[in-house]
Amino acid sequence: MNGGVIKYERDNIDTDVIIPGPYLKIHDYNELAKHAMEGLDKDFHSKVKEGDFIVAGRNFGCGSSREHAPIALAYSGIKAVLALSFARIFYRNAVDGAFLLPIEIDENTYNNISDKDSLEIDTEKNEIKNLTKNQTYKMKPFSDLIGKIIAAGGLFNYKP
Amino acid sequence: MNITEKILARAAGKTSISPDDVVFVNVDKVMVHDVSGPGVIAVFEKLKKKGMKIEKLWDASKVWVAEDHFVPSADMVSAQNIVLLSEFTKQFGISKHFKYGMGQYGICHTLSHEEAMVLPGEVYVGGDSHTNTTGALGAFAAGLGHTDIAYVLLNGKIWFKVPKTLYFKLNGKLPNHVMAKDFILKIIGDIGTDGAAYKTIQFGGNGISEMSIEERLTLTNMTTEAGAKSGIIEPDQKTRDYLDIRGAIKYDEVHSDIDAQYEEIYEYEASELEPIVAKPFSPENIAEARDLTTTALDKAYIGSCTGAKYEDLQAVARILKGRHVKIRTEILPAAISIFRKAMDEGLIKIFMDAGAVVGPPTCGACCGAHMGVLAKDEVCISTTNRNFPGRMGHVESKTYLASPLVVAASAVNGKITDPRDLK
Numbered sequence: 001m002n003g004g005v006i007k008y009e010r011d012n013i014d015t016d017v018i019i020p021g022p023y024l025k026i027h028d029y030n031e032l033a034k035h036a037m038e039g040l041d042k043d044f045h046s047k048v049k050e051g052d053f054i055v056a057g058r059n060f061g062c063g064s065s066r067e068h069a070p071i072a073l074a075y076s077g078i079k080a081v082l083a084l085s086f087a088r089i090f091y092r093n094a095v096d097g098a099f100l101l102p103i104e105i106d107e108n109t110y111n112n113i114s115d116k117d118s119l120e121i122d123t124e125k126n127e128i129k130n131l132t133k134n135q136t137y138k139m140k141p142f143s144d145l146i147g148k149i150i151a152a153g154g155l156f157n158y159k160p
Numbered sequence: 161m162n163i164t165e166k167i168l169a170r171a172a173g174k175t176s177i178s179p180d181d182v183v184f185v186n187v188d189k190v191m192v193h194d195v196s197g198p199g200v201i202a203v204f205e206k207l208k209k210k211g212m213k214i215e216k217l218w219d220a221s222k223v224w225v226a227e228d229h230f231v232p233s234a235d236m237v238s239a240q241n242i243v244l245l246s247e248f249t250k251q252f253g254i255s256k257h258f259k260y261g262m263g264q265y266g267i268c269h270t271l272s273h274e275e276a277m278v279l280p281g282e283v284y285v286g287g288d289s290h291t292n293t294t295g296a297l298g299a300f301a302a303g304l305g306h307t308d309i310a311y312v313l314l315n316g317k318i319w320f321k322v323p324k325t326l327y328f329k330l331n332g333k334l335p336n337h338v339m340a341k342d343f344i345l346k347i348i349g350d351i352g353t354d355g356a357a358y359k360t361i362q363f364g365g366n367g368i369s370e371m372s373i374e375e376r377l378t379l380t381n382m383t384t385e386a387g388a389k390s391g392i393i394e395p396d397q398k399t400r401d402y403l404d405i406r407g408a409i410k411y412d413e414v415h416s417d418i419d420a421q422y423e424e425i426y427e428y429e430a431s432e433l434e435p436i437v438a439k440p441f442s443p444e445n446i447a448e449a450r451d452l453t454t455t456a457l458d459k460a461y462i463g464s465c466t467g468a469k470y471e472d473l474q475a476v477a478r479i480l481k482g483r484h485v486k487i488r489t490e491i492l493p494a495a496i497s498i499f500r501k502a503m504d505e506g507l508i509k510i511f512m513d514a515g516a517v518v519g520p521p522t523c524g525a526c527c528g529a530h531m532g533v534l535a536k537d538e539v540c541i542s543t544t545n546r547n548f549p550g551r552m553g554h555v556e557s558k559t560y561l562a563s564p565l566v567v568a569a570s571a572v573n574g575k576i577t578d579p580r581d582l583k
Binding site: 012014016017020021022024025026027039040058059062063064065066067068085087088089092093096097143144145154155156160 | 182184194195196198199201202203207212229230234235237238241287288289291303304305306307308310311319321353354357358387389442527528529530533546548549550551555
């Protein structure tokens, strides 16, 4: 996976800013994408490109169980969110619905990646290459079951 | 094993289980509402396009449906969602569908206990993050997204990583001016919004034994705001009495073993707790109400699964009786059964005499959906559960979270007010 970075240097980016409450009634995924990150970054929709990654701090996706959150990001083109940690429902929604990869990174990696950097992510080697800065970081490997669900392409394709 | 581990072990068909084990568990009850329901329907449509046949659910008798987020229909899209939901329950033979305008209906989490939909010892999943609420009855209760709920509806099971448990012990009975809301806000302030991430919060101690079921439900409800997978309280005689009058007498209680393990134990003295307010823009951003008395307000909102149960309304009535509100005050009981009781017991008259408006049960403005959302720069004090930017309306509106007593006292003064300081 190759893509550019949209970095938000903050913790607790919650589902209310990822996709605000009034849009919960919408189930047209492309329409939801138009409002992704609206509560935090009005320019997100115009600047996001297919294949981009979001980089953020602790507890990304906290708040509600709305699957609209990973859906809105995925249909905006986001392929992975790299964060110091994730809220549990966002994490499992992203994986079970096969919308995007929630990748846990450490403080050092978080500090080294800048907005607009180009990254290459290799989930088999658990490596993140920063093509802009010519650096390589380790990502936290997915746990056994999560890795299997990702490999299967979502929970419905996974055979326990 | 503790109560959560024992419930999950039983549901996974295992004799023993440990934190961090990943297990598929059999589910006893499933809830969807007017946001997660259409989400599930969209997942089903996607699966059908891929060639999957979906003709029936794993067990329609274990599924129940609430209409709460966008009722009364806020606009044509939400009206259409209600139609979609009705077609869905008809198609799959789900008889427990609480419809707006047809007798009992209300916020899904409120119905879960008002209607005794969930019982001690059960595994309950709902398409909403505050599903944790019903853990106060001694069930494992956790929120899931649309895909996971769709999976449960077809397979009757779902995976969980067995959570570590944080045990919060309350010593002594809460003083009259302090409510469960103050206790849980204090906890969230102490451990942070990810302080219990992926974990279970269990409440116990004689302070919890003293507490009513509705107050316990406020505690488990907001474990979500600490990032918890679930919140739980061991069932006792109060639980049994609460369920008994609601017609539920047969269930299989689970209790922690004497040698149960907890990752950490926290102790609080009830007598030391104060009325607490969470300032914008996070439930962890707490202060004592007495330190915020200069904060001017535009509106008081009394609603939601967190703060519009019958006892919450009683607390509000205690304050509003014989007084007048100085700011817009909106009171939305959390279910029709609660609304009716409030009417029968004279609370609605007290509210209206005080100048407040009383509205129908709905999630409404709690999630910024409709029915009283905030304008730019408006400041609201609310009995609800979240105050992230834009949660109740405009991104530049502000919400302070507090107990029903504090919200009502603040409505009377127009500024944040500790109920003890009300003239």
